[in-house]
């Protein structure tokens with residue numbers, strides 16, 4: 106093969122555009138590497154650098170402005186064997202800044218060619234993230250009051266393990282490109298060039314001025330040892346291979362006859378850290394062991410170990426339609442914050458609503474049958490109150506019985522935790538029976 | 541009978557797994573985060589990929605790249621994330637990239653309320669992309685729908701090469717619920733059609749005016765092109781108005797002409813009912829509870845629960861509404877899908893009940909609305 110460039114679609118940039126030089130150098134780099142065209146994907150950004158994919162006979166992916174690195178990452182993760190090269194201008198650098206930083210941090214094996222010509226050529230020469238403040242551009246004075254970004258320093262700071270700053274006119278550009286593509290990890294080249302169509306019309310830019318400007322800056326020539334680490338995809342696959350498979354969702358067979366034949370609404374109210382949500386889950390599982398359908402909705406703030414925790418459980422022999430609570434059948438009122446959160450629902454209690462209250466908490470007036478329990482006096486810790494309350498329900502054959510509760514606990518817990526909760530519910534039962 | 545207890549979001553993840561999903565990327569956002577969490581546990585041990593993007597835009601970008609490389613991809617977010625997906629959604633529509641997008645809706649606008657439900661994105665999902673071409677939107681009403689419709693969503697994305705949305709809701713996604721997994725009748729798994737090896741590959745060539753292009757992965761033996769620019773069958777930019785018009789029409793017709801193959805719905809029809817309630821999503825469950833009560837109190841009510849929202853199943857809606865004196869639409873917003881129903885049933889009197897305060901519409905509100913309106 107003599108060229109990766111599609112002879113039926115020759116490069117069509119403005120006369121003298123450095124993109125053409127870069128296009129030829131990239132072709133040469135692929136040839137030097139002895140690649141086949143189907144081993145290469147060119148992911149091009151938007152703007153004049155977005156024309157690259159058209160001129161090559163390789164795989165091509167041309168997407169949205171600034172997002173080229175994201176598509177390239179998806180492609181490389183899907184097909185680690187491919188050589189993925191991204192072409193992006195200084196426009197894409199600015200708009201896609203978040204992706205640039207993250208790609209540097211990830212160190213995925215793709216090669217980024219930044220075609221840096223200090224302006225938005227395609228839209229008429231507006232200023233970009235790299236335009237010098239003294240340049241004359243199509244954005245009025247705006248470039249004069251912003252500081253241009255040094256892409257190389259930013260990338261090194263973000264963790265890039267290979268960064269080169271180079272002139273498009275450097276004679277060994279294709280050899281440098283080959284080095285970058287061969288590098289196993291994220292490699293980036295900040296390639297400075299001339300945009301005669303827009304930028305160079307008002308700003309003197311020559312091979313020499315570019316070379317001088319590059320030389321006045323800290324050099325970047327390939328490997329950045331301080332950032333060396335494993336390639337992202339290899340590291341990902343290695344870590345992934347060590348993960349334990351997630352067991353399929355557990356199926357709970359009906360083992361016990363249900364204790365009721367209509368819909369029951371249960372509220373479990375407390376504070377963060379009281380294992381309110383876990384209790385709701387246990388109650389739901391206990392229902393499942395009796396062939397009942399269940400829904401569970403939890404309400405808690407974004408904070409951990411602070412604030413209310415409220416759980417709504419519905420158990421029913423039929424599929425549950427409306428999953429909200431209107432008139433609770435049982436309320437376990439175990440903590441003030443949860444009680445306050447759902448206080449409106451207390452007024453919906455019926456006479457036969459069973460309300461179990463921790464003796465230190467205060468509940469609003471309600472019609473239900475109230476049982477106050479001194480959990481503290483019974484040496485039940487705060488975080489065990491909800492489980493103890495379920496034990497009490499089971500002892501009273503209310504909604505569930507001890508067999509269902511213990512079956513639910515063995516679904517939810519294993520090993521020493523299971524032993525501990527089983528001891529807790531059995532012990533609490535004895536305490537209760539002994540008055 | 542065996543029951544399983546799952547969150548709607550977990551059911552989506554397991555549905556994706558059953559459908560052959562092997563790539564997921566997302567950005568954490570309540571109430572969709574547990575999909576990301578579950579995919580993170582399911583995929584890596586099975587050789588699949590699950591990653592967290594630096595933002596929603598990156599997550600969509602990863603998915604689109606991976607999809608074109610041949611993977612079955614999914615992402616999940618809520619309204620604020622759909623906004624950021626928008627430009628990539630247009631890309632997936634116009635450039636025919638299969639992807640399943642889960643929107644676990646929360647109360648908007650904007651940041652809104654992270655832990656309150658709503659169905660406020662229903663028109664947004666259809667119209668929130670440049671170009672205005674159709675997408676597929678499926679709406680689950682419970683956890684078993686989350687499982688089933690996600691499998692359908694993958695099949696549809698593969699069949700039609702387009703984005704397919706699941707319009708879930710915090711009230712479904714984050715509610716843990718029992719379901720009989722074995723009883724969910726899953727469709728057989730569908731793969732996108734591979735292009736034949738024996739002819740030169742044109743990435744967007746189709747047969748017929750509503751065809752779907754055959755697929756060759758980017759990175760395969762044969763050279764493949766993908767582009768977000770207006771393109772002809774060869775995947776290169778075109779300015780030919782005839783080619784452009786034909787392609788735009790095809791992008792519509794490929795979905796609309798096949799709508800009857802994916803018109804999913806539930807119905808509860810009462811022989812003597814004068815009222816038909818049309819609803820979808822979580823509100824359908826309140827409507828069903830209300831309909832039962834109405835029936836007991838002597839006012840039989842029929843219910844049509846739409847599970848395919850877009851493209852609008854017009855033929856179904858017309859057929860089911862015929863003969864009813866009154867049609868009511870119930871949805872968890874201030875009136876979105878009602879516009880479609882009023883447009884289609886222009887000869888009916890169509891009443892509306894909606895609410896946007898973070899609470900579910902209750903069965904008693906609906907019952908009162910049916911009996912008094």
Ligand code: SF4
Nearest residue numbers: 119122153226300302
């Ligand atoms: S506008 Fe500038 S960058 Fe674009 S093709 Fe012309 S010279 Fe090159």
